Structure formats: structure tokens, C-alpha cells
Amino acid sequence: MSAKQDRILIFGAGVIGSMYAIKLIEAGYDVTLFAHSNRFKSLRENGLQYIEKGTVRSIQVSVIDTLENDDVYDFIFVTVRYDRSESALLALKDNQSKNIVTMTSNSIGFSSWMDIVGDRLLPAFPGFGGQIKDGVLHARFLPKFIAATAFGEINGVVTERIENLATLFKTAKLPYVIKKDMQAYLITHSVSDIAMLSVLHSENRIIDQKTARTRKKASQITVTLKAYLRAIQKAGVSIDPPILKLVLKLPNTFIDLFFMTWLRTNMVRDMMLPEYANNASNEIGQLRDDLMKFLSQHDIKSEILD
Structure with a gap:
């Protein structure tokens, strides 16, 4: 055409x-x-x-x-x-x-x-x-x-x-x-979004930039991302893009440093603007709820829920 x-x-x-x-x-x-x-x-x-x-x-x-x-x-x-x-x-x-x-x-x-x-x-x-x-x-x-x-x-x-x-x-x-395998690609992408963006909200409120840039928040992303990646692997999902497989192999300290850098970018600053953040929060909430349903269908409980 x-x-x-x-x-x-x-x-x-x-x-x-x-x-x-x-x-x-x-x-x-x-x-x-x-x-x-x-x-x-x-x-x-x-x-x-x-x-x-x-x-x-x-x-x-x-x-x-x-x-x-x-x-x-x-x-x-x-x-x-x-x-x-x-x-x-x-x-x-x-x-x-x-x-x-x-x-x-x-x-x-x-x-x-x-x-x-x-x-x-x-x-x-x-x-x-x-x-x-x-x-x-x-x-x-x-x-x-x-x-x-x-x-x-x-x-x-x-x-x-x-x-x-x-x-x-x-x-x-x-x-x-x-x-x-678009399903694998989209589920993997959803997992990374859930892990990275959910930390920008705490108790239904947008956190401040100073709090977002702490090692604690970076570590929270690392732990959450690894847990969800392991969970979807157990459900038979091929991790795609494959580079995310490295997340499961690398030590948490190394991944924490990467996310500490990411949390200081202009991209993250923009994500914390109220209108953007509130819309993103609704989407991430729905993605997480549906991911939990998907894992439940495969009799898998994420470590994050323990």
C-alpha cells in the first residue's frame, strides 16, 4: 500500500x-x-x-x-x-x-x-x-x-x-x-513500569524530589523489579527485552546505583508533576491489579506480597 x-x-x-x-x-x-x-x-x-x-x-x-x-x-x-x-x-x-x-x-x-x-x-x-x-x-x-x-x-x-x-x-x-511474542514483551514492560513508577507515590501522594532521589527509593525499585521479573518467569513469560535478564544476575548494589541516577533525571522530574503523576498513578494501579490477576491464574504469588 x-x-x-x-x-x-x-x-x-x-x-x-x-x-x-x-x-x-x-x-x-x-x-x-x-x-x-x-x-x-x-x-x-x-x-x-x-x-x-x-x-x-x-x-x-x-x-x-x-x-x-x-x-x-x-x-x-x-x-x-x-x-x-x-x-x-x-x-x-x-x-x-x-x-x-x-x-x-x-x-x-x-x-x-x-x-x-x-x-x-x-x-x-x-x-x-x-x-x-x-x-x-x-x-x-x-x-x-x-x-x-x-x-x-x-x-x-x-x-x-x-x-x-x-x-x-x-x-x-x-x-x-x-x-x-507481544504478550511477553508487554508484560515485561509493565513490570518495569510498575516497579519504577510506583515508588514516586507514597500513600496515594506524590513524593518530593528529595525523597525520590534517596538510595532507599532506588533500592525499593531494585527489589520490586527483581521480585516481579522472577514471578513472571515462573508464570512462563520470556523476559523481553532480554537486557532485563541482567537485572536478575547483577548484585542489588549495582542496580541501585543505576536507579539512583535515573531518579535524578529530568524525565523523573516531569513524571512527578501533579497532572502527569496522577494520570500515571491510575494506569500503574490498573497494570498492577491485572498483573496480580495474571500471576494468580498461574498460582504464583509475588515475593512483594509476602
Whole structure:
């Protein structure tokens, strides 16, 4: 399929959806953003605004706040938080588009999502992050070997639609990797997010930067991450990316030092901003609850719960 023929709907106009919209529009694709409320109004009035080399730029994008069942797209990218994923898929249940790409975490597997959209489901995970401040996207890019978009069929087969999606990413010059076991990849990623982000909250409150940067908090991440990695291994999950296997082999002191450095980054500082942190807390809470269900289904109790 050529870029001019492809119609792309991005369901969710937050950081991830906005970034994909910019890249795909620049590559010549026919892109529509689905947004609500103030974000819908802002996009209609100002276009998609973003920071590039310190300057606020704007790109025009088609934006909708309702979707008809016969409004068909080649790909629908669902770019919402995990705690909103089921409601987003329910909104797409009767739409006739054949490929629904879920760009979000998942800590339990795909059965509930498939109950809603069936074999149209194509799990994926985004390759970048950032924030939207006052309606302007501030993107955060990581090295390509860390931040490539991951996607793949649930059964691991490289199908025609996987090849078409790969062509789309190549055209948009977006780094990507095709995974044979997306469930393992997403569960592993969820475990790392749960371990790293849950420490930024204590008793339902955001901790302060001074507390976050202590050795105690770094150690808490290390212990939590190792416990969850061991738990999912016992459940038969292959740890992916494989580099996380090193976490189980290296001494806690070494891992603590890594997380002490991470806790001092601007990324973590941004994560502690109230709006960002509260949204992340809701997502992490849902990921953790579903991970516990997943482990319980395999008769495994995490060391963290002992």
C-alpha cells in the first residue's frame, strides 16, 4: 500500500497519538485524530502544536470527536493509557476497520481485548514519550535501540498486515521492531513500569524530589523489579527485552546505583508533576491489579506480597 492510499485514525490525541500524527502526516499519510473536549477544540483552532528546536510549530490535522461505524481506515492506532484501553476498544467495537493497533501497555494478556474487537487486534507499544503543556507537545526521544515501536501478531506470524505496518513505519522514518511474542514483551514492560513508577507515590501522594532521589527509593525499585521479573518467569513469560535478564544476575548494589541516577533525571522530574503523576498513578494501579490477576491464574504469588 502506498502512503497516499492509507487512511490512518489515531484514537487518542495525547502525547503518543500526537507524535505519531506528526510523523505520519509529514510522511504523506491521510491522518485523522480522534479527540475530546478541550483537546478537540485546541486542535481544531490551532492545529497540532509541538516544540521543534526550541520553537513552537504547528501542523494541520483532521480531527473528529465522533466516529461512524462505516468510516473505515486502513489502521486505527489506539493511543490511550492502559486504564482507558477497554473503553476505547468498546467505542471501536462496531467500526468496520479491519486493523486496530493498541499502542499501550498490557499486563494480563489479550483475551478481554479480543472479546471486544476480535482478530482485528494488533498489539503494539510506542517508541517515545513526553508531555503536552498548554496544548503544545514536548516530545522526548530516546536512542533508537531503546525506543523503537514494537508490534506483532498475537500468534507471532509475520502477516501481510504486519508487513504493511512495517512499510508505514519505514516511510515515516520511525524505528520499529517486529516481535514474535507481544504478550511477553508487554508484560515485561509493565513490570518495569510498575516497579519504577510506583515508588514516586507514597500513600496515594506524590513524593518530593528529595525523597525520590534517596538510595532507599532506588533500592525499593531494585527489589520490586527483581521480585516481579522472577514471578513472571515462573508464570512462563520470556523476559523481553532480554537486557532485563541482567537485572536478575547483577548484585542489588549495582542496580541501585543505576536507579539512583535515573531518579535524578529530568524525565523523573516531569513524571512527578501533579497532572502527569496522577494520570500515571491510575494506569500503574490498573497494570498492577491485572498483573496480580495474571500471576494468580498461574498460582504464583509475588515475593512483594509476602
